Amino acid sequence: MSTLSTNHAPRDSAGPRKIPDQLSSPATKALKSWESLLLLVAVAIFLMNALASPYFLDAWNLSDATYNFTEKAMIAFAMALLIIAGEIDLSVASIIALASTAMGLMMQAGFGTPALVATGLVVGLLCGAFNGLLVTRLGLPSIVVTIGTMSLFRGISYIVLGDGAFRGYPADFAFFGQGYVFWVFTFEFVLFAVLAVIYAVVLHRTNFGRAVYAVGNNATAALFSGIRVGRVKMILFLLTGLMSGIAAVCLTSRLGSTRPSIGTGMELEVVTMVVLGGVNILGGSGSIAGVVIAAFVMGLVTFGLGLLNVPGIVMSIFIGLLLIGVIALPRLWKKLRRA
Amino acid sequence: MSLLKSREAILGAAIVALLVLIATRFPAFVEPKNLLEVFNDTSPLIILALGQMVVILTRCIDLSVAANLALTGMVCAMLNVAWPGMPIGVIMVIALACGALMGAVNGLLVWKLDIPPIVVTLGTMTIYRGIIFLLSGGAWVNSHEMSRAFTGVPRTQILGLPLLGWIAIVVALIMAVVMSRTPMGRSFYATGNNPHAAVYTGIDVGRSQFLAFTISGTLAGLAGYLWISRYAVAYVDIAGGFELDVVAACVIGGASIAGGVGTVVGTILGALFLGVIKNALPVIDISPFWQMAISGAAILVAVTFNSRSGRARGRVILKSAEHAQ
16 A cells, blocks of 8 residues: 555656755744844834833823824835835935925915815825936936935925915814824824735735836846836836825824925935835845834834933934844844854 | 046036126126135035045945034034133044044944945934934033134134135145045045956955045044034034035036046035035025025936936047047
8 A cells, every 4th residue: 555655646757856854834934034023023112112101001192103103104115115126215205395385385275175185196296206207217326316306305395485384274184194093093004004905915916016026136137027127116206206295195184284394304214114124225125014013113112212201313313223233233143153 | 628528627617607697697796705705615515525425436325424524513512612721623633533433333334244325324324413412412502602712713814715715625635636646545436436346456345435434424523623613503403414415516526326436626516516506595685495406406417417428438448449430
């Protein structure tokens, strides 16, 4: 019987197969991943916060805490795709300023909430299209282009507003930044969750997602294998612009006013979130799950420090250290192990 | 002919054209005394841009220069408040050392850990700013707390130009010699042009990037003292966003973000171009709020122009063969 069964065993046509001593199952692989490490960090910070402050474990407090990251994370999803594809957009915070200023102008002209939202999204798309056209049509490096548009977009806001501000948005406009969908779940948080799922599906389950990785790993090879590299990059710049427009709607609605300095320095936090989430800054790899966990980590850190009365500028030291630390430590570790 | 076609000549002509345009309506702007004042006002930008150019040459970017400037400036101001008798020479040496230290931190992270420069300097930019807050507790150091010498020395007039302007000229001369006449200066070009070839010619690419960051940091430190003493105030947000103007000056001056291309003269002209615009805006009665958008537009125009002129130029190996065609 036993001889018979071996005869019937399926045989690899390529010859005898090497059988590894130990199988690395998908489960162990997942455990060793950057995302699970990050999740561990998130849980640790959560526990530390819970121990450090008696006000932390409160559903409404935690719900407020999500505002620390929801707007940034929306942009971070699109930015993650853009960075995976080997480009970067440093103008996102300035797109927010310009979109918010445009919404303010529309509000002053007497338009209602639907028109305001549409204005924010369209201005975001237009800004993204401008960046994308300069990068894909003229072949300019995205870092210089977006440093330029970073000044240009916010500069236009300063031209329009000077040292003034737009106030008096309609009451129903406040929903996007202050409303709740059900119980403690804010509109922004629900939007964040929905966008996370959409981006995860697009990046990990569609042809377009595979094309993004291909472009980031080797743009020339991607071109030769039939991927329209310029079009992929253009779509990603448009998406980043659109996300910045959405973030502008949420942020403007939450603050209830527009100043030209709105969201200053946010591009740094968005890039930090993406890199902390395990996306390779040089392009080619990364996941949406990582970015989502990184969003929670950053939100928890800033919220926890806020509960401990740490001023915002000191928090930015933590963010900066986090950004350099998460990239430096694995490299340092590798170096020390080799030595 | 090649001199006329050079980017420096075109940029120089653009600046002259700009001045002529302004002069047609406001002749007082182009009086020598005012032009010297414009140069003096642009001096910190020139000093910073020269450091940034070296970093950009080696295919890196230093976004922490403005934060470095602000932190060094705060250190100098607080030293001056604590020990008003401390000679300005000592303060300037401390400023150089403080700036060099911060630049070296950037450089070490790039060299030893191979972290992309944009990530390193985005991070240190916020860290250095945060340290200013930790040092000062968010308080301002105002002019009445600073000693007369502290604010006075950079204003000392020599031949009609304040010392601040002369320092920029000296820095420019030193950089011009270093970049064109020393092995270190040439190694920056080699590193940026072709890192692989640079390695084969015996240049340590990481080390020259480290040196570039240290130079940039040192100059930012020097500019830190000069800035604080010129405006006679030190606080956390001083020179916020100025790193973009610095990068803009380099890009307008012809430096390529891809590395290996850039000159001292071009960078100075790039800084002066921005300086003339900044000083002319109030004169021609345009709100200073236009400055930011104009800088941004100037970067975009310059980088587009750079890529156009760069694309057309091939490398001519055989001159005679080209003429024979």
